[in-house]
Amino acid sequence: MRSTRRILARGRWGAAFLAAVGAACAHPGGAPAPAGEGRGMFRHAVDSLVGLPAFRDAHLGVLVVDPEGGDTIYSHDAGKLFLPASNMKLVTSAVAIARLGLDYRWVTTLAARGPVRDGTVEGDLLVFGRGDPTVSDGMRGDAMRPLRDIADSLYARGIRRVAGRVVLGADVFPGPTIGFGWSWDDLDDPDGAPVDELLFNDGFGVLHVRGADRPGVAPIVVTTPARTYPAVRVLARTVTAADSARLRARPLRAVRDTARGIVVVRGTIAARDTASLAVPFPDPDAAYLAALRQALQDRGISVDGRPVDAAGAVDSLVRIASPPLRDVLPAMLKPSQNQMAEMLLRTLALVETGVGRADSARRVETAQLEAWGAAPDGFVLRDGSGMARYDYLSPETVVHVLDAMRRSPAFDAFYAALPIAGVDGTLRTRMRGTPAEGNVHAKTGSLANTRSLSGYATTRDGRRVIFSVLCNNWTAPSALVLAVEDSIAARIAALRLR
Known part of the structure; x- marks a missing residue:
């Protein structure tokens, strides 16, 4: 004691x-x-x-x-x-x-809205999530792994292009994405990340920041587990080691801009120094869909992202089951x-x-x-x-x-x-x-x-x-x-x- x-x-x-x-x-x-x-x-x-x-x-x-x-x-x-x-x-x-x-598994279904011709989904690729909580570094070692599995399955079916967008199929978790009565000051922390029917990496990403080689230049920021989400605006600047000690009152911080759906990095970092900042995603569905688009493109499946007729027939393409409860x-x-x-x-x-x-x-x-x-x-x-x-x-x-x-x-x-x-x-x-x-x-x-x-x-x-x-x-x-x-x-x- x-x-x-x-x-x-x-x-x-x-x-x-x-x-x-x-x-x-x-x-x-x-x-x-x-x-x-x-x-x-x-x-x-x-x-x-x-x-x-x-x-x-x-x-x-x-x-x-x-x-x-x-x-x-x-x-x-x-x-x-x-x-x-x-x-x-x-x-x-x-x-x-x-x-x-104990054997319950979450099933995520990928479907095409509109016809599939010559390896092209002519409309949107729909993602029907039902709350799979396992698409995370913690559960899979790499949160991108299950999304790569989806991309591999689509590629094996001959899909090479999505003419439309990759979008949410249905809103099965309607209502607030945070808990009733959560404290406001918890919402900028990964512990307070919002959730929805699609969840990627427990609702948060990590910003890896490296100071530039010389002072006055913006540092380099890389996001993981997905390199394409969230969008980041860097307002931080690189300073000398001496200035970094003097400017301790201006530490690096990541702030969510909820109006624009981006993350803003502010503060200072010493030249060639490194830091990591964990930040909750502003939109759980958007984070998952952005990471999936990355996995598709990495596999060789292009996504045009153009608006298409939303009235086409919906045909199931792939079903992915999670690990059990x-x-x-x-x-x-x-x-x-x-x-x-x-x-x-x-x-x-x-x-x-x-x-x-x-x-x-x-x-x-x-x-x-x-x-x-x-x-x-x-x-x-x-x-x-x-x-x-x-x-x-x-x-x-x-x-x-x-x-x-x-x-x-x-x-x-x-x-x-x-x-x-x-x-x-x-x-x-x-x-x-x-x-x-x-x-x-x-x-x-x-x-x-x-x-x-x-x-x-x-x-x-x-x-x-x-x-x-x-x-x-x-x-x-x-x-x-x-x-x-x-x-x-x-x-x-x-x-x-x-």
């Missing part, structure tokens, strides 16, 4: 308070909790953590249950509502597993990928109701949560990722979801997809050196004044316990909140229930 001590020592907390924190947390970041402690000792320890003076002004909910024994091991404000942050992804993924199944889950849950969760939410709505809107998905999720035993007043659902500050879950609801997954035939895949303490995902650096390391499988959650940790821990005597810790609205250092979460998880792993 040394790092937490350093942070607290700079604040308003005194030495006596620090000693109390150290005793209550039992060094969650260092030495393990006492081996084989019983229920009474566990409850006393968690009571001490929940009752820390630092949490006097905080909202903290904790629920720990032994589902096999049907026993509540610990409960504190477990029926109250909390902002869950990315713990919302537990709901999204669990309901998707229940309704879609079982492969998507770890790519979404371990790093806590927001856009995948939003795509999954809209897919759930599209499949179950025929309308790919978040509000349609909420009706599906509500029915499923109540079927799992969650109280109707134990949740408020607004998005799929937990970015919305209008999402609310109680620890009781989270535990119902986790218990439903425990009893599901899909449990092994769900369990493996969660971050593992001290091993991978958002828990890779947490709980190392404690009984929780390699044991706890849990989902984190993090927004301003919100931290969550919910999942499974196996006790020292082999019982799999479900827990949920949700905390909102504190004024203490965030490191203390994480230390308390980790201490609770480590103590569960050290429990003896038999």
